[in-house]
Amino acid sequence: MCLAIPMKIIKIEDNLATAEISGAKYKANIDLVPDVKIGEYIIVHAGFAIEKLDEESAMETLRIWQDVADFHDNREKR
């Protein structure tokens, strides 16, 4: 119900962040996530950052499935 997209903060001016996704730069209000820093990722919905993206957790999910995928691949090869 709520389209929201991760973006990386590249600039902060007051409560307005410039955030980037794949080279497209958006402006996002950061009043709802006051303690974000440049270089961090935010999840942006309708021009507002609604939450910080937890990169560690994001990587963890990917790593787990990458491992499962590798496991399946190796089994198929054998």
Add this chain to the structure above:
Amino acid sequence: MDKILKAHGSGGKYTHDLIKNLFVKHFCNDPLSELQDSAILNFSGNKFAFTTDSHVIRPLFFPGGDIGKLAVCGTVNDLAVCGAKPLWLSCGMIIEEGFEIANLEKIVISMQKAAEESGVIIVTGDTKVVESGSADGLYINTSGVGVIPDNVELSLKNVQPGDSIIISGNIGEHASAIISAREEFNIETELESDCASLNSLTELLIKKIDTIRIMRDPTRGGLATTLNEFVENQKFGIRVFEENIPIRNEVIGLCEPLGFDPLYLANEGKLLCIVGQDDANKVLQILRSFSIGKNACIIGEVIDNPNGRVLLKTRIGSDRVLDMLTGEMLPRIC
């Protein structure tokens, strides 16, 4: 529907219905009812292509072009994809009172440059000035005439199952450049419009390849809409492969937050063609020999079942329908 909506001009279903139910109904003649990008006309043993296109765009100057370049390339392309060698263009201008003459000159110079590059001449024109507030600065209409070589017969009738679908490069860049140039979206990208004339590509293809079935330039409504125009009321369908469609990352980055789909974004310098499968690689080679065709890809194939439909093979490997654009694309939150 009792009033014209903006969606009637978006190139999707509304536009199609309006054309069919109003213009074709009343103008009713053979060349028109073919609904090609140009009318194909026979005159004293020669075949001509004749087309017209009105250009309305905001902003008038955008990364990669301006309304003048667009007006020339758009009409040249409508002729080119019908297999014609574009020759002569007209230029009708509707100018808002108060428009800067310096800007008008910039646009005219840009038109001349585009015309030279496309090998056409602008041979006639018209100027109207309307009251301040009744036009968005400047509207340009261009019409064009081209001649079609004797042996060229492009038609959907020649399409066969197994034929390849080829696009000459990355999609969605014109619309993306316009969206980033418009203030209300507040988006910055380095994307430029792909606005370019395609006649050098089409003329070489026609000369070298016998199995070019049909060509189009997917402008308003994007790739998805043009693919659907190919299959409408036909005995064949099309399957395209999501993974093979060339899209720049920046275009995806621009689309995701707005809820836009790049497959529906306008292009102004892309060629979409259906060619015999055996010639597909040769076509790729030819397209890639041009700088505007360097990212050409085979994106799909003609299928016999289901007919009249475009399917998209997703990256996960399942088929889903790829429909025409319906209504105007609006930024959304859900």
Add this chain to the structure above:
Amino acid sequence: MTIEKSDSMNYIEEYRDSKITRAILQEIFRHNKFINTNYMEICGGHTVAIFKHGLRDTLPANIKLLSGPGCPVCVTDISFIDEAIELAKKKNVIIATFGDMLRVPGSYSSLMKEKSTGADIRICYSAMDSLKIAENNPDKEVVFIGVGFETTAPAIGVTIKTAKQKRLQNFSVLSSHKTMPNAIRALLDADEVAINGFICPGHVSAITGTTMYDFVAKEYNIPCVISGFEPSDILETILMLMKQTNTGEAKVENQYTRGVKKEGNLKALEILNDVFVPIDIKWRGIGLIPSSGLGISRRYSEFDTRKKIKIDLPLPKEISGCICGEIMRGVKTPKDCTLFAKVCNPENPQGACMVSAEGSCGTYYRYMPDMKK
């Protein structure tokens, strides 16, 4: 091979990688106990992702996905659209709205039709844009059409607070914001369809936290998994639900750990509670649900359109034959509707489910090969 962080990552594409989705699918098939199971995705964003990426066809045949009531456009009562349209007709009013609401049919018109006949309706990407419109048009009243769930409401809250700081006299919000928990309860209490698990909305939960689904697991014994929106997220969620189904458990799990904290976004919740108060509100297709809406609190009543402008509403006229309501409750699918694809299509939508980008009917119409023609 292990994934390393790199600048080219965008935390979207990686979760669409076919290698990863294939691996999760293999796990789904490995854990399949061939029990007929209905999982409901509450959120319309999930519905769209499921269709757009073609996930349904890849699942085992015994796993059925139902679409729920989580599209803010679809659940907006027709009288609210009528209210917005009446406002749009007023000469001194500028309507500011998200693009989503433009084509939704009211009883007699839509905002888009009003726009085509001269009403001043501006599309905003961010609610903050509407403040700029108000500042630039001091002699007009700018009304923002406030729709959306917990995800969107805090942003509207910030906008209202900013308007107060700027002492804007000509800005107000017509609020139809809604909240999830009581709607889920209403759905479950109606007991019209067997639901064996919920795919819970990730971005609503980013604000609310994970505990708001506890009652579903505890009182109704139904597994809940909060899910992200990419193909691998949704597939992993289905796998997590299956594992709960297989063991007979019912608990709330969080698949979308990169976006959802247990406690939610406290700052956003604080603003939500400051600017809004719970009200009873009508959901299209479901009816009046107690404390499932958000009205503007007394502290900010000068920004409540309904307190500022008198709106005379025409008698609402529902479209006869439209079964949007049953579709939203998961009782029926668009296939069961006699209007679907015949008189109702995206160009000429009869109900909100067809017009919304994430409505069930619109999604079926766009993506299902065997539904039309």
